Amino acid sequence: MKKLSYTLLLASGLVFGQFFERDKAFTKQDTLKGSDTEFRNFWDVKKYDLSVEPDFEAKSIKGNNLISFEITKDVTNPTFQVDLQQPMKADHVKASFPIAEYQQDGDFIWIKTNKSFKKGEKYTIDVIYSGNPRIARNAPWDGGWIFIKDENGNPWMSVADEGIGASIWLPTKDIWSDEPENGIVMKIITPKDLVGVGNGRLISKKTEGGKTAYTWEVKNPINAYSIIPNIGKYVNFKDTYNGEKGRLDLDYWVIDYNLDKAKKQFQQVKPMLSAFEYWFGPYPFYEDSYKLVESPYLGMEHQSNVAYGNGYENGYLGNDLSGTGVGLNWDYIIIHESGHEWFANNITAKDQADMWVHEGFTMYSEVLFTEKFMDKKSADVYMQGIHNTISNDIPIIGKYGVRNEGSGDMYSKGASMLHTIRQVINNDEKFRDILRGINKDFYHQTVTTQQIENYISKKSGIDFSSVFNQYLRSVKVPVLEYEQKGEELKFRYTNVVKDFRLPVRIDSDLTITPTEQWQTVKIKNGSPVQFDKNYYIRYKNIQ
Numbered sequence: 001m002k003k004l005s006y007t008l009l010l011a012s013g014l015v016f017g018q019f020f021e022r023d024k025a026f027t028k029q030d031t032l033k034g035s036d037t038e039f040r041n042f043w044d045v046k047k048y049d050l051s052v053e054p055d056f057e058a059k060s061i062k063g064n065n066l067i068s069f070e071i072t073k074d075v076t077n078p079t080f081q082v083d084l085q086q087p088m089k090a091d092h093v094k095a096s097f098p099i100a101e102y103q104q105d106g107d108f109i110w111i112k113t114n115k116s117f118k119k120g121e122k123y124t125i126d127v128i129y130s131g132n133p134r135i136a137r138n139a140p141w142d143g144g145w146i147f148i149k150d151e152n153g154n155p156w157m158s159v160a161d162e163g164i165g166a167s168i169w170l171p172t173k174d175i176w177s178d179e180p181e182n183g184i185v186m187k188i189i190t191p192k193d194l195v196g197v198g199n200g201r202l203i204s205k206k207t208e209g210g211k212t213a214y215t216w217e218v219k220n221p222i223n224a225y226s227i228i229p230n231i232g233k234y235v236n237f238k239d240t241y242n243g244e245k246g247r248l249d250l251d252y253w254v255i256d257y258n259l260d261k262a263k264k265q266f267q268q269v270k271p272m273l274s275a276f277e278y279w280f281g282p283y284p285f286y287e288d289s290y291k292l293v294e295s296p297y298l299g300m301e302h303q304s305n306v307a308y309g310n311g312y313e314n315g316y317l318g319n320d321l322s323g324t325g326v327g328l329n330w331d332y333i334i335i336h337e338s339g340h341e342w343f344a345n346n347i348t349a350k351d352q353a354d355m356w357v358h359e360g361f362t363m364y365s366e367v368l369f370t371e372k373f374m375d376k377k378s379a380d381v382y383m384q385g386i387h388n389t390i391s392n393d394i395p396i397i398g399k400y401g402v403r404n405e406g407s408g409d410m411y412s413k414g415a416s417m418l419h420t421i422r423q424v425i426n427n428d429e430k431f432r433d434i435l436r437g438i439n440k441d442f443y444h445q446t447v448t449t450q451q452i453e454n455y456i457s458k459k460s461g462i463d464f465s466s467v468f469n470q471y472l473r474s475v476k477v478p479v480l481e482y483e484q485k486g487e488e489l490k491f492r493y494t495n496v497v498k499d500f501r502l503p504v505r506i507d508s509d510l511t512i513t514p515t516e517q518w519q520t521v522k523i524k525n526g527s528p529v530q531f532d533k534n535y536y537i538r539y540k541n542i543q
Contacts, residue, residue, distance in 0.1 A: 026402045032081065032108060033165070034351070034403035036177060039081035039110075042117070043069045045173050047182040052170070052229050053189035053211075056155040059147050062130035063189075065171045068182070069124070071117045080111040080125065083167035083174035088131040090171060096124045109171065127171035134168050136160060139297035140307070145169060146296045150255050155194060156232040156296050160307070163352075163405065166224035174224055177350040177446050183218040183288075188229045190214065195234040197253045199227060199305040200288040218304060219287045221444045223348050226303040230293050235259055241273050241290070244282040248273070249289040258294060261312040266292060268334050275372035276339060276365060281436040284346035284444065292334070299333035301340030301362075308333055322385030326370060326378050339365030347442045352405050353398035354449040356472060360396075360414020361435075367419065383419050384533050386412045392475040397449060407475075416536035417471040423534050424467075424503055425460050434459045466500045471536070478502065478537040480514055487526040492518045505532055 024030075031037070045067060052063040067082070084090055085107040093102045093111060100112045111125065136144030140160035145168075150156045159169055167174040185203075188196025192207055198216030206213045232255055239250040250269060254262040269292065277283060283290060288304040295307035298317070310333035311317060320327035343365070344358035363386070371379035390413045398406035407413070422431050434456055442451070453468045470478060474497055482491040493500060493514045503513045506529055512521060523529060531539050 024404070026399065026404070029107065030402035030404075033083065033174065035401040036175065037081065039079055040173060040175060040178070042071060042073050042075045042078055043080065043173075044072050045069050045178050045180045046122070047180045048172065048184040048186075048227070050170065050184065050227075051187040051189065051213075054145075054147075054157050054229075054231055056147055056157060058132070059135065059145070060130065060132045061145070061169060063170075063187075064126060064128045066124055066126045067171075067173070068122070068180075069173075071119055071121045071123070073119050074117070076116045077112075077114055078117065079113070081173075082109040082111065082125065082127060082171050083107060083165065084109055084127070084129060084171040085134070085165065085168045088129055088133055088169060088171075090127050090129055092128040094126040094128075107167065129171050133159070134164075136297070140300045143168060148296050150233060150296075151257060152233070154233040155191075156255070158230045158232075158295055158297075158307070159228060160297060160300050162225040162300060165403070166227055170224075170227065172224045176223060176348055176352065179221040179223055179348065179446065181221050181444075183220055184222060184227060185215065185217050186227065186229065187213050187215045188231065190231050193233075194231055195253070197230040197234055197291075197293050197305070199291075199303055201249075201251075217288075220285050220303075222303050223345065226301070226305070226345060228300075228302045228305055228307070230295065230305075230307075232294075232296075234294070237263060239269075241270050243273060243286075244277050245286045248283055248286055251289050251291040252293075253291070254294040258312065262294070265312040265331060266334070268331050269338070271373055272335055272338055272369060275369045276342060278372060279365070279368045279432055279435050280342040281439045284341060284439065290338075290341075299337045301337045301344050301358075303341065303345040306337045306341070308337070310334070320385075321389065322382045323388065324381050324385035326374070326382040326385070327366070329374060329378075330369065332366075335366055335369050336362060339369075342439050346439055346444060348446045350446045350448055351400050352403050353400045354447075355398070355405050356396045356410035356414040357447065357449060357452055359410040360418060363411045363415035364418045367415065380534055383415070387416050387533075387536055390416065390477075390536075392477060395474060396472045413471060413536070417467070419534055420471075420502070420536045421456065421460075421464060421467065423505065423532065424462060424464075426505065430460065463501070466497060467502055470497045470500055470502075473497075479540050480504065480531070480537050481540045481542050482529070483542050484523065484529055487523050488520055489523050489529055490518055490520045492516060502535070502537070504535055504537070506530070 047068040049066040054061045090104045090109050100114045102111045134144040143161045143164035145159045165174045186198040190196045192212045196214035200218035203217045204215035234253045235256045241248045285304050292308045295309045298309045300307040315328045316332040339362040343361035349357045367379045367383045394407045396406045396410045398404035425431050457464045476495045479495045505511045
């Protein structure tokens with residue numbers, strides 16, 4: 001089978017998250033969407049209690065979202081901002097406090113009050129909404145609703161909205177830094193011959209007339225872009241996994257004619273959970289179960305509702321993104337999207353500019369799974385193949401406060417940076433403790449890149465600040481220039497950020513710490529040096 005290179009997929013936009021914006025002129029609207037403004041910074045969402053009813057023929061949806069929240073500071077006559085993107089409409093807005101007036105202006109609902117609010121007070125806002133939502137042209141990368149028919153002609157509906165935001169269909173406080181700590185309850189209303197599958201656990205199923213309401217509950221905090229209804233001709237099968245926190249329920253929902261394929265392919269879930277619990281700590285959502293749901297697009301990391309559309313075959317649509325063949329030994333979507341349960345769902349970046357925290361760690365989870373599932377040599381080969389897919393076009397970290405993602409290199413270069421850091425630490429138990437510590441100490445929290453950078457440096461006892469600056473904030477690839485004459489090795493770094501410090505292990509007995517100044521060391525027996533390919537640096541023999 002012809003292999004698609006990672007570079008080719010990236011160039012066509014067909015890689016992982018949604019389309020990355022280049023050279024965009026940011027507007028006030030971008031700031032309102034991406035910043036904790038005066039309209040957001042005084043209230044904290046606690047829970048969403050929502051309903052959604054899609055109409056396949058009309059390509060429309062309707063429902064409501066009851067937003068429970070707590071006031072975080074004293075404030076007088078504030079205006080609340082609730083996000084609902086055009087062309088969706090707020091039909092009515094109610095609240096448990098007096099509303100002076102409300103209006104929908106573009107992608108925002110403004111709720112004005114003539115009241116003083118005190119820190120610690122709790123209220124609700126209920127938005128009843130309807131409309132024809134944005135339709136995805138190429139889900140999940142561009143974002144939007146999907147209304148298609150399955151192979152048997154039955155309606156199949158869902159949505160993907162990581163990049164563009166959940167507010168393309170659902171009225172929310174659509175900013176990553178504010179997750180509903182007490183979770184959600186989602187009612188999905190479907191024609192009685194279809195099934196509605198959501199996040200968490202099914203707590204109610206009621207049929208009345210020609211419709212059925214499926215109610216799902218999530219007890220843990222959840223990022224808004226993970227709140228996803230799936231509607232189709234689904235069938236269900238279950239399993240259990242005995243993990244670090246006891247019994248974990250495994251829940252699988254697939255289109256009826258794919259049941260046998262799914263039962264075979266989803267056998268990879270337990271080895272995946274075993275590997276990730278070893279490296280990262282307990283699965284973060286035992287209360288809500290682990291769930292794979294077949295989707296009408298490739299996949300996405302929806303919390304306790306992982307979207308699967310990889311055709312029940314190994315690799316990425318049958319191809320190996322690393323170009324090494326190693327990735328054909330496991331199902332990319334099961335492994336990668338499930339890795340996000342730890343990085344993206346357990347810990348979530350406060351700002352999309354720091355999305356590498358999601359994608360860099362999760363792409364590296366593929367390497368760690370390979371190491372546990374196969375062997376370390378195969379994992380290293382896979383990682384070295386990923387090195388070759390990095391484009392170094394723009395920095396990995398985007399612009400803060402405007403919902404701006406950095407380079408797509410956040411996947412491959414982020415993972416390569418972590419693998420490089422692992423080589424420097426040179427102690428896999430310590431490295432594993434750091435990964436588990438991140439998931440424990442930032443459990444169910446939103447974080448900044450600086451928090452993660454500082455944590456790794458502190459726990460490793462090594463100052464990696466210049467390494468993070470090199471790989472996250474520049475497009476330079478370090479070049480280690482060297483010249484060997486007999487037992488003398490001369491070396492230095494070029495193409496590096498200021499004060500770059502990255503030790504490089506040559507063999508078990510020798511580690512060098514190049515700078516931008518020439519240095520020399522003695523090599524035993526004058527044997528030709530063999531540089532380690534696991535570091536993401538380039539080597540240049542100047543002889």
